[in-house]
Each structure stands twice: as C-alpha cells, then as structure tokens.
Amino acid sequence: MGKINQLIQQWQKGTVKTVKELSSLGYSPQALKNYTTYKWLSLLSRGAYKLYNDEVDWQGGLYCIQKKKNNTIHIGAKSALEYKGFAHYLSLGKTKVELFRNVNDSLPRWFTQQNWMSDLNLSKTSIFDYRGLRAYSSAIVNKIVVEISSPELAIMEMLYQVPKVHSFEEADLIMESLTTLRGDLLQTLLEKCNSVKVKRAFLYLSEKHNHSWLQDIDQTKIYLGSGKREIVKNGRLDKKYNITVPRENEG
Numbered sequence: 001m002g003k004i005n006q007l008i009q010q011w012q013k014g015t016v017k018t019v020k021e022l023s024s025l026g027y028s029p030q031a032l033k034n035y036t037t038y039k040w041l042s043l044l045s046r047g048a049y050k051l052y053n054d055e056v057d058w059q060g061g062l063y064c065i066q067k068k069k070n071n072t073i074h075i076g077a078k079s080a081l082e083y084k085g086f087a088h089y090l091s092l093g094k095t096k097v098e099l100f101r102n103v104n105d106s107l108p109r110w111f112t113q114q115n116w117m118s119d120l121n122l123s124k125t126s127i128f129d130y131r132g133l134r135a136y137s138s139a140i141v142n143k144i145v146v147e148i149s150s151p152e153l154a155i156m157e158m159l160y161q162v163p164k165v166h167s168f169e170e171a172d173l174i175m176e177s178l179t180t181l182r183g184d185l186l187q188t189l190l191e192k193c194n195s196v197k198v199k200r201a202f203l204y205l206s207e208k209h210n211h212s213w214l215q216d217i218d219q220t221k222i223y224l225g226s227g228k229r230e231i232v233k234n235g236r237l238d239k240k241y242n243i244t245v246p247r248e249n250e251g
Contacts, residue, residue: 003027004040014056014144016048016064018110045110058097058116059141065111066147072130073107074147075139076100076123077161078170080154083139087174096121098165100149100157102130127160127195128153135189151178152185159198159205168201168232168246175205183216190217196225200241 007027011017022032032049035041044050048064065071074080079098081087096119101107103124135153138145149157155171155178162168193199199222206214228242235244 003031004035007035008040008051011051012063012144013051013054014142015060016044016050016056016110018064018108019047019049021064021067022049045113047108048110057142058114058120059144059146061111061114061116062099062146063144065108070131071101072105073099073101074130074136074149076149077154077157078166078174080137080139080149081151081158081174083141083148084137084151084154086151086177087170098123098157098161100125100130102126121165123157123161125157125160127157127198128189128192133192135185150185152181152189155181156189156193156198156202159201160195162201162231163233171201172205172208176209179211181211181213183213186213187217187221190222196223197229197231197243200224200229200243201231204238204241204243204245 003026007022007025019029019032023029027035032041036043036049039052041049042052042054044056048061050056050060062073062075065073075083075097077098077100078087079095098121100123103126105124107122133153135150136147137150139148140146148154155175158166158171158174162171190199190202203217203219203222203224206217224241228237228244230244232244232246234247236247237243238245
C-alpha cells in the first residue's frame with residue numbers, strides 16, 4: 001500500500017505517465033495491472049496511465065511528452081502569443097492550439113489516439129532545429145505547466161504560417177504590440193532561422209513599427225537569400241526586402 005500511496009501523492013492530477021516512466025520508478029507491469037484492478041489507476045491508452053477517475057486533456061499529455069529527453073514539441077505561433085497575452089483580442093471563438101516540433105520527431109500513439117486531437121493543430125517543420133534552441137517560455141494551462149515558444153520565437157512561427165493559417169494583417173497587429181522583445185535572442189533566432197520568407201517579413205514589420213529593439217539586430221549576419229518571395233497575393237512589392245505585402249501598407 002505504501003508504494004501506491006507514494007505514487008498517487010506524487011502524481012499531478014490531469015497528467016499522464018507512461019509505462020516506461022513508471023517502470024523506471026520501480027512499478028512492474030503486474031503492479032500496474034493490480035493498481036488498475038483496484039481502481040487506483042486507469043489505462044488511458046496502451047502504454048499510458050492516468051489516475052483513476054481523473055480527467056486528462058491534451059495539456060496533461062503534452063506535459064508527459066515534454067518530460068522526455070530531447071523532445072521538441074511545444075506550443076507555438078499565435079497560441080504561444082495568446083498565452084503571453086499578446087493576441088487574445090484577435091481570437092473570435094475557440095481556436096485550435098498550435099503545436100510545433102522538428103520534422104523527424106514523432107508523437108506516441110497514446111497521445112494521437114485521443115479525442116483531444118480535434119483541439120490541436122500539429123506542425124512538423126524545419127524552420128528551426130528546435131533541439132537545444134533555448135528560446136522557450138512556460139505557461140500554466142488548467143493548472144499544468146507546459147513549455148511554449150518565447151514571444152520572439154512565436155512571432156516567427158506565426159509568420160511562417162502566413163498566409164495559409166494566419167493572415168499577414170493578424171501578424172502585423174501582433175507585431176505592433178511586441179515592444180519588449182529581446183534583441184540578443186532575436187539575433188540568434190534570425191541567424192538560425194531556415195526560412196528566408198520569415199526573416200524578411202519579420203524585418204519588414206519590425207521596421208514598419210519602428211521597434212526600439214531593432215537597433216540591436218545586425219542584419220549583416222543574417223542570410224536573406226535572393227529573389228522575390230510572395231507572401232501576399234496581388235500585393236505590392238517591398239523593394240528593400242523583395243516581398244509582397246498588402247497594398248494598404250504603402251510607404
């Protein structure tokens with residue numbers, strides 16, 4: 001009894017533990033079967049458990065995955081900006097939570113088989129190598145602490161999704177409010193970003209809103225590629241950054 005009591009006391013409500021994690025703590029498959037029989041634990045899905053009668057949503061599953069070494073999955077783009085208070089005024093109704101990860105990172109089946117997948121928008125991208133990027137923050141979602149993109153990273157992820165997921169106008173409005181970004185982190189991200197489109201759009205909007213942190217960015221160290229990038233269809237061409245932007249953004 002002492003062992004199961006210890007486990008329950010240390011188990012944060014609303015979260016998931018995998019069989020592998022429980023095994024590393026000294027709980028055998030037979031013990032887990034017994035705990036399920038006696039209604040201390042419930043099998044969420046093959047390979048993952050929750051506390052009996054506990055309600056678990058996507059953030060509890062994300063919390064579990066993020067504990068794994070070298071994981072890259074995190075809340076990003078507009079969702080991360082919303083959790084930091086930068087984009088609430090742009091949301092009308094319920095929107096999907098945006099999760100980003102490296103292209104070669106997979107999600108466990110116990111996570112992807114849940115009903116919560118309908119609340120999520122998953123992106124596998126090579127815009128950054130997220131492993132070891134050190135550009136993250138945290139947010140409390142339903143009393144569970146999860147890792148999210150810093151505002152500096154999130155706005156670049158959002159620009160990556162323009163125009164397919166978000167409009168240029170949305171990104172423009174949010175960029176206007178980002179007055180306290182860190183120049184040193186922006187420099188690192190702009191140098192490591194693999195998307196020419198994102199870097200050009202970011203610099204264009206930074207100049208449009210004349211942010212003070214722009215003076216901390218050394219563009220000579222940022223690769224901006226060559227040729228035109230179409231961000232907005234039928235827009236005007238900004239000659240400095242060679243991108244198409246909305247025609248109302250003249251000047």
